[in-house]
Amino acid sequence: MSVLVFTENWDGKFKKLSFELVSYANKIAEMLNTKAIALSIGNVQEDELKKLSNYGADKVVSVQNDQLNVLDNQAYTSVIAQVAEKEDAKVVIIAHNNMGKALAPRLSVKLKAGLGSAVTKLPTSVEPFTVYKKVFSGKAFANVVLKSDIKIVTLAQNSFELIENAKDASIEQFDAQIGEIPTTVKDVQKQEGKLLLTDAEIVVSGGRGMKSADNWKPLEELAEALDGATACSRPVSDEGWRPHEEHTGQTGKIIAPNLYFAVGISGAIQHLAGVSGSKYIVAINNDKDAPIFEAADYGIVGDALKVLPEFIDAVKEAKAK
Ligand SMILES: Cc1cc2nc3c(=O)[nH]c(=O)nc-3n(C[C@H](O)[C@H](O)[C@H](O)COP(=O)(O)OP(=O)(O)OC[C@H]3O[C@@H](n4cnc5c(N)ncnc54)[C@H](O)[C@@H]3O)c2cc1C
Numbered sequence: 511m512s513v514l515v516f517t518e519n520w521d522g523k524f525k526k527l528s529f530e531l532v533s534y535a536n537k538i539a540e541m542l543n544t545k546a547i548a549l550s551i552g553n554v555q556e557d558e559l560k561k562l563s564n565y566g567a568d569k570v571v572s573v574q575n576d577q578l579n580v581l582d583n584q585a586y587t588s589v590i591a592q593v594a595e596k597e598d599a600k601v602v603i604i605a606h607n608n609m610g611k612a613l614a615p616r617l618s619v620k621l622k623a624g625l626g627s628a629v630t631k632l633p634t635s636v637e638p639f640t641v642y643k644k645v646f647s648g649k650a651f652a653n654v655v656l657k658s659d660i661k662i663v664t665l666a667q668n669s670f671e672l673i674e675n676a677k678d679a680s681i682e683q684f685d686a687q688i689g690e691i692p693t694t695v696k697d698v699q700k701q702e703g704k705l706l707l708t709d710a711e712i713v714v715s716g717g718r719g720m721k722s723a724d725n726w727k728p729l730e731e732l733a734e735a736l737d738g739a740t741a742c743s744r745p746v747s748d749e750g751w752r753p754h755e756e757h758t759g760q761t762g763k764i765i766a767p768n769l770y771f772a773v774g775i776s777g778a779i780q781h782l783a784g785v786s787g788s789k790y791i792v793a794i795n796n797d798k799d800a801p802i803f804e805a806a807d808y809g810i811v812g813d814a815l816k817v818l819p820e821f822i823d824a825v826k827e828a829k830a831k
Contacts, residue, residue, distance in 0.1 A: 513539040530670050530671070533565045541633065547568065588687070592687065602621070602623070602661070628666045629669075713785075717743040718745045720814060721815075728814075732825065735822055772791060772792070772806065794817050
């Protein structure tokens with residue numbers, strides 16, 4: 511048996527997320543006294559594939575086929591299922607992000623496997639296999655027992671650290687059977703020059719407390735100084751102060767950056783549902799009793815329009831050192 515981890519690459523390069531997933535899979539493999547096998551789908555060069563072994567992969571299975579260069583949920587699910595069967599995988603680990611949320615339920619049906627989604631730490635027990643997961647948009651947590659022979663776990667972003675554990679992993683090319691793919695992606699138009707909110711490690715977000723669209727300049731300036739992206743609460747995009755693609759929360763984007771600035775945001779539960787996976791939250795609010803301070807790791811009580819310029823100067827000064 512084995513633990514299989516599906517790693518994601520972007521244009522042939524792995525991001526930190528994939529190494530976190532491999533670190534996590536390796537720990538579960540240790541708990542089960544078995545091997546961690548990393549699966550990569552798409553065109554990734556051998557030196558990049560080898561990086562997966564630095565985080566504990568005992569073997570890397572690479573499936574390269576031009577038909578798989580763009581995500582197709584059915585084709586990817588079929589490939590993961592074939593590799594899971596070949597490697598006798600009893601646990602399959604996938605990221606709890608947009609791709610993972612599309613693949614995991616399909617795979618669960620295909621493999622007749624129990625699915626523990628948005629898991630935030632290592633299983634609390636392997637016999638029975640019990641995972642600790644977020645429920646009700648992160649308002650509560652539950653211990654869930656997966657009783658099926660094969661288990662699927664989607665790992666919430668930023669919930670497991672990188673653990674270096676270099677191994678001499680073999681790299682195997684696998685020729686998966688890919689039937690006819692029912693959809694064809696004709697072309698992909700990437701937004702140029704703008705960091706995608708879901709990719710950003712640092713996000714600077716503004717709420718209704720910013721008062722008007724005209725006051726967004728300091729938020730953009732702070733995001734730029736920190737190489738981050740900008741976001742907003744829902745009322746802000748409803749007002750048309752910012753585009754809808756920037757709205758985070760229950761009805762918007764769900765993000766998990768390393769650092770999230772909530773500026774003039776009250777911290778409603780619907781907003782937190784989209785950002786509570788952030789590693790650190792910094793709140794700037796003029797109301798010391800605002801609920802955002804309950805969720806924040808660091809807080810500044812003050813008028814955002816006065817605090818931000820000083821904050822930006824301090825960031826620039828620190829960067830210049
Ligand atoms: C079904 C449903 C789904 C929803 N989905 C979402 C969602 O996905 N995302 C989302 O964001 N909301 C969502 N909402 C709305 C949510 O309930 C809140 O109303 C919203 O998040 C509040 O936005 P806000 O914090 O920007 O504004 P407010 O609640 O008005 O808060 C503004 C904050 O700014 C502070 N402030 C005021 N002036 C200043 C100043 N000068 N300096 C510093 N701070 C200042 C205030 O103290 C206050 O805390 C949803 C609601 C429902 C019912």
